[in-house]
Amino acid sequence: MPLKASIPFGYYLFYKYSFLKILLLLTFPIAIIEKSLPFGSFLLFIILFAGLARNPNVPYFVRYNACQALLIDIALIIISYLLRIFPIVELGSIIFIFTLCIFIYSISQCIYGVEPEIPLISKSVRMQI
Template sequence: MVWRGSPKAKDKLFACLTYLVPLIEVIPFGIYLFAFFPPLLWLLIPLSPLLQFYYLGVGGFPIVALAIFIWLYAGIAQNPKLIHFLRYNAMQALLLSVFAALCRLVLSLFGISQQAFSGVIAGDSAWSGSLLGNTISILIFLFVAGSSFYSIFQCIRGLYPEVPIISEQAYAMVR
């Protein structure tokens, strides 16, 4: 049983791949940012095949997303046979993903989500929704996407990424 040690190249790669889940989860929040800065859409090109696969489901329920979540949690984050570096990063990626999902739920409860996203989906101008909804959506996108890219960069370097609040919880859950 390996608890700690320096991460090998494959461990770094798998740790980086776990951060694709929060990146995919947060893309709907960045829709206004993409409408305002179209060159940012080039960042989504590598993720486009994953987006179609990730949101496959039955009756509007994303089965693939749920299966990936369960696999990351039970198969990686809670597997004591894997090194701590990989388990920690998987848990941190899951917590970022849960944060994005909870933000989507809270915004939809207040009616901000439908109000903010309806303008872009309908083809109206980029800022047709409420200013509050647009601002909150962009801030959520920037936090989760920025944290994910920072974490990927740190994983490539073989270092533990430290994201405020999220890292403390990930570390506590993976001891």
């Protein structure tokens, strides 16, 4: 979800570096779900929050990563609203690259079986779970 939410920030980079369009293919299934249902993104958020992050029957590692993805997604939504009020064009590419780095870091840590430690986000996730 955070990678899909960061796509609008990276439009300039997608235009300049066409090989980055591969990332669009990764987010395509989530985009289909969000666009096919009314309030799709809100429903996906509720399903992840209630079905995974708050469900004690789901393993801790899955709940941790789901909650972390939700918090990053909320942060990106807040940033997008702030950028509508204070339009700083250059900041969009930085936000996209930062989110991409968080995505790659989180995936690599999950492959190793370690909880991804993202400052501020991880502490908030532990308080939520």
